Structure formats: structure tokens, C-alpha cells
Amino acid sequence: MIDDYLLRDLTPQVLGVLVRRGADFAAAEDAVKEALVEAVRRWPVEVPDDPGAWLITVAWRKFLDARRSASARVLREVAVTREPPSGPAEQVDDTLLLLSRCCHPALTPASAIALTLRAVGGLTTAQISRAFLVPEATMAQRISRAKRAVANERFERPGDVRAVLRVLYLMFDHGFAGASDKGRGIGDADLAAEAIRLTRQLAASVPHDMEVAGLLALMLLHHARRAARLDAAGELVPLTRQDRSLWDTSMIAEGVDVLQRALARDRLGEYQAQAAIAALHDDAASPDETxxxxxxxxxxxxxxxxxxxxxxxxxxxxxxxxxxxxxxxxxxxxxxxxxxxxxxxxxxxxxxxxxxxxxxxxxxxxxxxxxxxxxxxxxxxxxxxxxxxxxxxxx
Structure with missing residues (x-):
């Protein structure tokens, strides 16, 4: 049985490897889906020691089979079959690579967020459409257009991390503000929580980028107040009137810790500064103590x-x-x-x-x-x- 870990964490990593090797989004997704079907059939009998490497190998073979049936580009196929074995070392780079492609400047912010949720977040089109309050067919078209827009872009190396941060920030802001309209859930998650998850993943990929840490801290420090943003009637409660006992103190502590470690590196950026402001608001026991x-x-x-x-x-x-x-x-x-x-x-x-x-x-x-x-x-x-x-x- 394939669990949520595979769908939400492992699958995007496999997709990232295929994209880095030259597969376009649509072909890569099809190959990964076929590999998952193969896993459903085989794994109940014997689970591989390295499920990620197994999926990468099978998905890549599925991709090559599809290419082979569609075209006779033998020389390219011979070259790519000599790719070195994939494994955990590839996953860190591929996270940023895949995010870079999803957040390409050619895409509108809404399309970039949708594609990121689909390709990196591992969410279904139905889940994303519910988050954006649009019909599933509309979201499917948006994601398809986004894939086509970046289909011919080559991404041998990760792109601008700042572009990725802007999209993740917009995703979080959209989800956090969505709580004001009684939430924009995505199954058992939501846009704000998904943005935090992806930013954690990015922070693990680029641990020396203090602005990534700054954005993660900013998200945590804001998200910690979320339970107090609406009253019992579902109406917005401004910061000055919130019940601060509802704030998540463990999340605040984590955000402050992430921020302090980033500030200690003395490479200040806008997300770190915003996080410092959020931390000061969270530190006040009452509005008068701000x-x-x-x-x-x-x-x-x-x-x-x-x-x-x-x-x-x-x-x-x-x-x-x-x-x-x-x-x-x-x-x-x-x-x-x-x-x-x-x-x-x-x-x-x-x-x-x-x-x-x-x-x-x-x-x-x-x-x-x-x-x-x-x-x-x-x-x-x-x-x-x-x-x-x-x-x-x-x-």
C-alpha cells in the first residue's frame, strides 16, 4: 500500500530527478504515475530497500519507453541511459530545481503557485481547485498552460531562489488570508500549511541561504496566531484584540529560534526583517506591551x-x-x-x-x-x- 509519505514527499523528488534529466512536466508526471502503479502491484510482495531509488529507476524507464515509442531518437536515449544511479544525494538539489521551474518568471503568480502545489506539493488538481475556489476543470487548464509555458525551458541548474521565495510567500499569504473566509482547506492541509512545508523542504536544500530561513521564520511566527484570527462567529479579529492564549507558543519558539540563527549569520534580508517584526508582536503578552x-x-x-x-x-x-x-x-x-x-x-x-x-x-x-x-x-x-x-x- 502506498502511504501519504510517498505521495506527498517521495513522488515530487522522483519527478524532480526526471525533470532535471530533461523530461518535460507532462511526460515526467505520466512516467511517475506509471511507476506508482507498478509499485502498487509489486510492493505488497516485497518493499525495496530504497523506495525512492526504485521509483526513479522505474519512472525513468517508463519515460524512455514512451520516448522510444514516439520517436526514434536513439542517440539521445543511449546517452541518457548512461545516467549515474540515482539516490538520496540527488534529492536535495532536485527540490530547488523543481521549485525553480515551477516558479519561472514566465508564469503568473497564480499559475506558479498552482504548478508548485501540483508538482512539488504532490496535491491533486481537485485539491488545488478547492483551495482557489475555482472549478476543477478551470484549475486543470491553468496547470496545463503553466506546464506548456515552461516546457521548453532548460533547467540543468536551479534558478533564482528569490523567485521561489516570492511564490512561497504569496502561497502562504493567500492561505493565511483565506482563513478570514472560513479557510481554504486542501484535504487535511491548507495553502498556508503547505507553504510552510515546502519552505522547510527548501531550507533543507539550501541551508546557507539566510533569507530562506527568514521566510520560514516569518511564516511560523504568523501561522502561530492563526487560531485567534477568527471569533466564534467566524469574523476577523485584529491583532490588538486577539486572545493571545490561543497563540501556538511552540511554533513561536521555533520561529524565533530559526530567526535568531539566521540573524547570527549577519546577512540581513527583507524576510528576516519582517520576521523580526513578527517576533516582536508575538513576544508581547498584551497590545500595550508591544x-x-x-x-x-x-x-x-x-x-x-x-x-x-x-x-x-x-x-x-x-x-x-x-x-x-x-x-x-x-x-x-x-x-x-x-x-x-x-x-x-x-x-x-x-x-x-x-x-x-x-x-x-x-x-x-x-x-x-x-x-x-x-x-x-x-x-x-x-x-x-x-x-x-x-x-x-x-x-
Whole structure:
């Protein structure tokens, strides 16, 4: 019987070996599927000592058989049959190689995430379609188009790790935000959890890349709060109002440990800086105990690393508002593009800190219309209603 370990961990490793040897995604996937069928037939009688190597050998032979029947390219087949035996040493490099192909710049972020979940995550098309809330046929077409887009790309060497990190970050963000809409489960997992799993795998592949460690720490430190993000009615709870006893302290401890080891290497990057900010929020036993001066220092460091990032500038304005006063934060918000997502919500928050409830209520309503999720929209409207009600009571 083939267990979940094989489907979720071993299969993508085998696929990575075939892709590195020159097989395109579609042909490689077909060969791996045939090897799995062969395993189902043989393994109940005798499980091989090295299941991964067995699958690689069988899948590669299946691929060559398919090639042989479709074409008479004898010279290429003779060359590839001389490949050295595969084994565990190949798996580390192939993880990054496969991720690099899935995260190719030619793909849109949504297509890159879908292809990564399919090829590296080992998830089915049905599972991925449920995560993205689209029909299975639509997701199948998206994945097929993504495969075709990178079919002719050669990947003898892994690509840009930063491109992989961006896709994994988007995957996590999509899944984490999806909790606001009552989750976007993928069977027994979800996008955020899958992003963490793949980032762990990548961290094992490139242990000396501190930004990979930084991203893993950032994911862990955010994911640790997930149980407190929704109330009993399924509505969004902002960080300042969350029940911190629901936070996963073991995950926070792991995230802090990963971050500290990365920072000790003194090769600071944007994900490490973001993780440091998340760690300071997680370290506060209550909102009033949040170390805003240190958070502001990290945001200023982050702005030096990514000087043209408007989202960082918006969050920096919040930190300034807590340290230098809400009016100072509002002045920074005024300098930002009026069309920036969540700009009105941040301005509303700072106006409320400044005691301008009427102005804050109007801004919360304005921020609700373009909100990216129903839960966030409901939350913003409730904030406006709360402030309006308090003004009525006061008068």
C-alpha cells in the first residue's frame, strides 16, 4: 500500500530527478504515475530497500519507453541511459530545481503557485481547485498552460531562489488570508500549511541561504496566531484584540529560534526583517506591551532594504504613529498613493488613535468597499459602526 509519505514527499523528488534529466512536466508526471502503479502491484510482495531509488529507476524507464515509442531518437536515449544511479544525494538539489521551474518568471503568480502545489506539493488538481475556489476543470487548464509555458525551458541548474521565495510567500499569504473566509482547506492541509512545508523542504536544500530561513521564520511566527484570527462567529479579529492564549507558543519558539540563527549569520534580508517584526508582536503578552520603538527600528531597516515597497511604507507609518504620535503617522500616509490597498484602513486606525472618531468611521467605511475578503469588509464596517455608536452614546 502506498502511504501519504510517498505521495506527498517521495513522488515530487522522483519527478524532480526526471525533470532535471530533461523530461518535460507532462511526460515526467505520466512516467511517475506509471511507476506508482507498478509499485502498487509489486510492493505488497516485497518493499525495496530504497523506495525512492526504485521509483526513479522505474519512472525513468517508463519515460524512455514512451520516448522510444514516439520517436526514434536513439542517440539521445543511449546517452541518457548512461545516467549515474540515482539516490538520496540527488534529492536535495532536485527540490530547488523543481521549485525553480515551477516558479519561472514566465508564469503568473497564480499559475506558479498552482504548478508548485501540483508538482512539488504532490496535491491533486481537485485539491488545488478547492483551495482557489475555482472549478476543477478551470484549475486543470491553468496547470496545463503553466506546464506548456515552461516546457521548453532548460533547467540543468536551479534558478533564482528569490523567485521561489516570492511564490512561497504569496502561497502562504493567500492561505493565511483565506482563513478570514472560513479557510481554504486542501484535504487535511491548507495553502498556508503547505507553504510552510515546502519552505522547510527548501531550507533543507539550501541551508546557507539566510533569507530562506527568514521566510520560514516569518511564516511560523504568523501561522502561530492563526487560531485567534477568527471569533466564534467566524469574523476577523485584529491583532490588538486577539486572545493571545490561543497563540501556538511552540511554533513561536521555533520561529524565533530559526530567526535568531539566521540573524547570527549577519546577512540581513527583507524576510528576516519582517520576521523580526513578527517576533516582536508575538513576544508581547498584551497590545500595550508591544515594543513599538524596536518595531519602528526594524521597519526603518526594512525600508532601506526595499526602499520602493509601498506596503512596507504603509506599515512603517503605523509604527511611526505608535512611537511619534498618530499625527506623525498620518502625515506619512498622506504621502502615499491614494489607490494603495488598505491605505484608508490604516488612516482610519491612526485617526482613531488620534481621537478623531468621526473621521475614523468615515475612513473605515471607505476602506470596506475595496477590501479583499468578505471577512475583512465585515470587520471594517463593524469598526465604523462601533465608533458611530460610541459617538451617539457620548452625545
Amino acid at each position: 515594543d513599538w520603538p524596536q518595531i519602528l527600528e526594524w521597519y526603518e531597516e526594512l525600508m532601506r532594504i526595499v526602499p520602493d515597497n509601498p506596503v512596507v511604507a504603509l506599515n512603517h507609518a503605523v509604527a511611526v504613529g505608535h512611537v511619534d504620535g498618530p499625527r506623525a503617522g498620518l502625515r506619512l500616509v498622506d504621502e502615499l498613493d491614494a489607490g494603495l490597498p488598505r491605505r484608508s484602513a490604516v488612516a482610519a486606525y491612526l485617526q482613531e488613535l488620534a481621537g478623531n472618531d468621526a473621521g475614523a468611521a468615515r475612513l473605515y467605511v471607505a476602506a470596506a468597499e475595496p477590501a479583499p475578503s468578505a471577512a475583512e469588509r465585515t470587520h471594517l464596517l463593524k469598526q465604523a459602526a462601533r465608533l458611530n455608536q460610541s459617538r451617539v452614546v457620548a452625545h
